[in-house]
Amino acid sequence: MTMQQEIDDPRLLAWAYLSKVVQGPCAPLTELIEKVGPQEAARAVRERDLSEYLGERTVARAHVDSAVEDLRALSEMGGRLVTPDDDEWPRWRMLAFDGLGHSRADGPPLALWVVGSRSLGELTERSISVVGTRAASGYGEHVTAEIAGDLALDGWTIVSGAAFGIDGAAHRAALGVGGLTIAVLACGVDRAYPAGHARLLRQISQNGLVVSEYPPGTTPAKHRFLARNRLVAALSDGVVVVEAGWRSGARNTATWGRRMSRPVMAVPGPVTSASSAGCNRMIREGEARLVARAVDVVEEAGPIGLADTEDDTVARDTDSLDGNALLVHEALPTRGFRSVPEVSVESGVPIAIVRSMLAQLELDGFAVPCQDGWMRSR
Template identity: 70%
Template structure:
């Protein structure tokens, strides 16, 4: 690597050291920059907490090799310094809490030539069980294919079953799809999806917050789920068992203020018990077509039909703290963030995180007087 790449080398080194998100390190980088942060980690010139978090891997500096490897695969490391960083999407993680699991990614390793912010500007996450039935794969293909034709990027986790069906359907209609991995992008996981991942990278993107060489692990799949939710306008669960990774993704979507949608299945199907439970308990809205999905997760305020897919959206797409903040806005006029916090009962840090997301989704606007309903 050339000398002018020292900043990127620092990012790659830090990504290797923490293997995932690390809010205290992200704060240090924001304060002093990645190069000084990398120096502090190497020299262990850190707070006691951050030193404990980084000391076990601080000696591992394979940054140049990792960057060379990803570049040889046709990829790159995307950091918050870059214009393509999906900052609007990831804003929803701000204010969730101080825990590692509540934070956005430190950086993203990417295979594919398209910009990440463009790919995720209009995206739907589709997830479900690995043990998909013929019914589940059929419904997934219909939903993903129709949405991809309408210009929506399909985001999923590249697993067997529903994930793979969603990716293949998007590719089959010439659409865009993004695979989020729980391992390094240099690893095809599952191995049986090696060719599929190559196809995804060819037109869309394969993404991971983990550097090359990182192996899959259970907690990394759970961490991966938050990125599938965070990079999407909403999450559709097609088939899911009573306890499943798909329901974990749906839980993340709710925390991040994203609509959660579920497809009903036969009442006798064990593969759909999780979907039925989410619908019954009000955790998800029932959807049966791409039109339903767009009505719930698409842009608000556009009337009419486009090729049979409605572009309208109503307030039922909002839930939890997002709905509390929206309801705290006056029917006319505007309110500041502190007033909204008091009125809604939502902590002010969380209000500040949710408002840009609501604005991006078309629910609210802002001017010099504060925030108002659209």
């Protein structure tokens, strides 16, 4: 759908308008949309043809209709508005909200503003949330990089909140191995928050997705961070907490994970570290399972039988490679390309053998030929 088609689509305009009006979860409005559709619900909001509660919930912004401007701004960023009636909507993930009740903060997102070319539904089919303190220690960042990197390398999407500290380390670890990651924001996707992560968010949008339930222009606020945490938990198979205080946003995400029946895991830390106090206490009080490696996470959150608990590493398809095939494969970049002579220099394998190995790697699905060279297959 082109930008002009999106702006002219009455259904999408109605969703964008309603998202702006409530700016967050609103279970009664969601129920109304399910009954009458987004366009009729938008009319009811504009004309104040609503129940008393829903009228109070929407009255402050009912007159604000910036749907055209919001959709245009989103499209110019390479984004789109994903709604519950789209094929891309992660329906089975959103089922987690069904048993939470109908309070203001418990409902599913009305719609999701998304930047990035990947499918939200596909990226969340096999995903893990990795969260933690902003004031991360070297230990915490190291463990996060090991766990998130290994999970991403094995095909898991890493979901986090793009904050400083553990969140940022998790996103960077996934990107560093050519993996996929989703950043869930507590503001509009047009705002880089924190500002120091503007470049990281651009990289995430190019290799994964930046997601928010808030329309462009929405500023960060404390209640939006707390609401954001429920989405981080909902969009994954489990929640891993690496370094967190007892009262922290990361622990709030873990609480949401338990309410949604997601496995909650925590990495233990030094007993002298305030950054690990929350994780250690969650483990001690049975609120989280202890994990130290990616294989522990897969054992807790992955399908039964996926993890081999006797192995020290997460099983990968490339484990079948050895000798010259492994050397050539490791010499291939995950982004860009290398020519055959460059692969030969990098791997130390003669050019003639490199050509033979590349052909075999292509047949086995490990390498992809480009116009000017070769790269690793995802």
